[in-house]
Amino acid sequence: MPLLRQFFSHRLIWLALLVSLGIGVLFARSVWTIRKDEWDYATQTNTNLAQTLERSLIWALDSYDRSLQGVAREAGNPETWAMPPDLRARVVFDNSLRMEGVGNVFVLDTKGDLILDSGSLEPRKANFADRDYFQAFESGTHTGLFVGKPVPSRIRGIYILPLSRAYQHPDGSFAGVVVGALRLSFFNEMFRSLDLGPNSGVNLFRSDGVIISRFPYGDADVGKTIAGTHNFLRFQREGSGSFVGRAALDSVERLYTYRKVGNYPLIVNVAQATQTILDKWYRSAWMLGGFALLLIGGCMALGLLFVRELTLRQSVSGQLKQAEHDLRTILNNLPSMIGYWDRQLHNRFANHAYVEWFGQAPGEMRGRHISHLLGPELYEKNRPYLEQALQGHAQLFERTITDPKGVARFAILSYIPDFDGDEVRGIFVQATDITERKRMEDALFDEKERMRLTLRAIGDAVVCTDAQGQVTYLNPVAQRLTGWQAFDAAGHNADEVVNLRSADNDALLDSPLRQAIQQACAVDAVRGIVVHRSSGARFQVEGSASPITDRHGAVTGAVAVLRDVTEAVAMAERMAHLAQYDTLTDLPNRLLLQDRAEVAMAQARREANLLAVMFLDLDGFKQVNDNLGHAVGDQLLVQFARRLQAAVRASDTVCRQGGDEFVVLLPGLDTPEAACGVARKILAACDTPFELAGRRVQVGISGGIALFPQHGDTFDDLSRHADDAMYAAKRGGRMRFMLYRGPGADPEPVLPESATA
CATH class of the missing domain: 3.30.450.20 (PAS domain)
Structure with missing residues (x-):
């Protein structure tokens, strides 16, 4: 019984379902009938069109074939060839067809050479022995009219369809071929008046599958073959009829209506895209289907609406009670105070949090003014915010409230206006305890301040x-x-x-x-x-x-x-510099000189050249120190170091050995004379007096030279020998250079330029 009552209580749904089903069936049958009518109409129209095209093609080909037969008959008559050329041309081509799209008629001999031309009294030079029609007649494998493969004309270069017949000598032997041509534009003009819609057209094939014309697709596919495709096998097998298939060339689905062109090896085909045929039906089907769905949906919606209304009426009161209970439960368990106050600031709702904050239960507060809850002092503080909220402006502020236990609570309060149209009918009040957050913010601020001061320090x-x-x-x-x-x-x-x-x-x-x-x-x-x-x-x-x-x-x-x-x-850089350079003159010291000398000697060994080591000593330096002071002596050393650097190359090294002794390293020398030349420059640099403490002081030098590898193969050996040569210069009168000559030999003086000359 409960199931039966439930069935009858939902009878509106069943009625709506049955009505919707009837509407759907009716509309589906109507749509299918419209589709069948559209398809039958297209099939019949295309069949009539294919028959009309077949008759037109038969008439044109029959006419042209009769013309070719007349030309072949005259060409096979020996008397014709005895006539003068102009008379012969008129006689032979008197039977040739004159119509738009028909090309010239040629007469070929047994070799395929052009011997008569309907377009010119003097035949043009051309040979057609390689054409399929000539080879067919020459071999005797074909009689009657031969429809050739469409090819570009050798005379004019345009695409043509060759039509040919053989002619014979009086004894019946092969005498040559009469060939005419239909321009492919002839077929295009014939098909041009047809408008079958997008992706649709008319095709003309040879019976072996060679494409002659595809209108309106142009001549791009002329000469190609579709032999062996599913569609063409059906053309060949059935001869005429209609079917739906997908094209091998462009994969478009079409309705193919085809006929064999009389007794000619040709097939004409009207191919209309199924999308084009059914396009109008699709629009009608969508419109009718949409209308049907709208009606079905309306019926179902009305039924459901009635049932839903009945169901809602039974459950709405229970849901409202449950919703009120759930809402009160949620609000009473929130950690915030939630209340609603009308426009006169009388309480309409409050949750249980008011008991903890103010010691008043929600029932006690109902209908009371907010001033009874807050007290005079707190009410005066909050009144500006309440007035702004009643004017429609939401308020958010912080306040300190003392609860019944005397504990100060930090709270953030929000007053949200409750609008009835443009009028405020009350305000929602929410107060959230932020005491712990305040404590944490203060602690965080203190920690941040300590960190800031630490980082600053x-x-x-x-x-x-x-x-x-x-x-x-x-x-x-x-x-x-x-x-x-x-x-x-x-x-x-x-x-x-x-x-x-x-x-x-x-x-x-x-x-x-x-x-x-x-x-x-x-x-x-x-x-x-x-x-x-x-x-x-x-x-x-x-x-x-x-x-x-x-x-x-x-x-x-x-x-x-x-x-x-x-x-x-x-x-660190200064210390590294001081470790390798003299403090006073900023010249390389002996440690850096030693490193550079080792590198220079290794290079001299590789390149088989010389290097020189010079030892120099200032003459009279002690007297400058004694008479003018050590500070002036230091100035003399600095000035002398600058003159030394100016007298040598950038690749040479000038080193202060200590005191007034200097060492000069000259790498990459070709001859000993090069070292002597540098010595003369150094002597010349000391000719000018030094400016010291406002006085002009003349100071001389003594120097010694040792060469690598003649005078030693280590820097220590070269230094010792150069030092020996320098002391020999001092003993020999000073202000000169001496060149070391070897153990037991006296050093050789380095003569000035004038003396060497």
């Missing part, structure tokens, strides 16, 4: 970024190095603010901050240069970076520490 530059590499903090040292103020750098890309460059080639270095964010691990210290934003000052820094992660391990930013090592690097 650090002597290194500190740069902080977020997870996207945007700067969030710069301490004062970082501001001094980069030239960016913290407020100006905030939000800028870290690569823009801290632009690290290589100290070697000034190339940009990878940002440690960016690497720390991407790799989620600390980046080892890297050294580079930071360029000040405004002044352009360059600071040598050593920086490292570490990612900042949250408690889940996700990267939220990065911090980089940059230590200014400019002075340390400068000091």
Whole structure:
């Protein structure tokens, strides 16, 4: 019984379903009938069109064939060839057909040469022995009219369809071929008046599948063959009829209506795209189908609407009660105070949180003015916000409320107007306890302040970024190095603010901050240069970076520490320089000279040339020190060092040995005379007096020269021999150079230019 009652209670749905089914069947039958009518009409129309085209083609071909038969008959008459050429042409071609699209008629001899031309009294030079029609008649395999393969004309170059017959000598032997041509434009003109719609047209094939004409697709496919395709096999097998198939050339589905053209080896085919045939039906079907669906949907919707209305009426009261219960349960369990006050600020609803905050139950508050709840003092503080809310402006503010236990609570309150059209009929009030959040904010602020003061006190530059590499903090040292103020750098890309460059080639270095964010691990210290934003000052820094992660391990930013090592690097470079250069003259010392000498001797061995070592000593240096002081003596050494450097090549090395002794290394010499030439330049450089403490002082030099490899194969040997030669120069009168000559031999003086000349 319950099932039966349920069936009858839903009878409207069953009725709607039956009506909808009847509408659907009726419309489906109508649509199918329309489709069948459209298809039958297209089939009959295409059949009539194919028959008309067949008769037109038969008439044209019969007419042309009779013309060719007349020409063949005259060409086979021996008397014709005895006539004068002009009379013979008139007699032979008197029977040729004159119509639009018909080409000239040619008479060929047994070799395929053109001997008579209907278009010219003097036959043009041409041979057609390679044509399929000539070969068929010559071999005797064909009689009667031969329909050739469409080819480009050798005379005019346009596509033609050759039609030919053989003619015979009186004894019946093969005498030649009479060939005429129908231009393919002849068929196109015949088919041009037909409009079968998109992707549709008329095709003319030879019975072996060779394409003669495809209208309106042009001549691109002329001469191709579709022999062996499914469609053409059916053309050949059935001769005439209609069927639906897909084209081998373009894969378009069409309705093919085809007929064999009389007794000729030709097939005419009307091919209309099924989409074109059914296009109008599709539109009608969609329109009718849409209307049917609309009616069906309307019936079903009405039935469902009635059933739904009945069902809703039975359950709406229960749902409303349940919804009210659920809403009160939710609001009473929220951690916030939720209330509603009408336009006169009388309570209409309050949740149980008011008991904890104000000690009043929702039932006690119903209908009371809000001032009874807040008290006079708190009401006066909140009244401006209440008035703004009643004027339609939402309010959000913070307030401190003391609960019945005397505990101060920090709360954030929102007053949301309840609009009835343009009029405010009440306000929703929500108060959320933010005491714990306030405590945490204060603690966080204190922690942040301690961190800020710590970072300000650090002597290194500190740069902080977020997870996207945007700067969030710069301490004062970082501001001094980069030239960016913290407020100006905030939000800028870290690569823009801290632009690290290589100290070697000034190339940009990878940002440690960016690497720390991407790799989620600390980046080892890297050294580079930071360029000040405004002044352009360059600071040598050593920086490292570490990612900042949250408690889940996700990267939220990065911090980089940059230590200014400019002075340390400068000091290291200065110490490295002092280790290899003389402090007073800034000339290479003996350690650097030793290294360069070893390199120069190795090069001299490879290139088989010479190098020279010169030892020099100032004559009278002690007297300058004694008479003018050590400071002036130092000036003399500096000036003498500059003159020495000016007298030698850039590739030579001038070294201060100590005191007033100097050593000169001359690599890459071709002859000993080259070293002597340098010695003369050094002597000439000392001819001019030195300006010392306002006085002109004449100082001489003595020097000795040793050559590699003649005078030694080590630098120590060369130094010792050059020193010996220098002391020989001092003993010999000073202001001269002596060239070492070997053990036991006296050094040889280096003569001035005038003496050598």
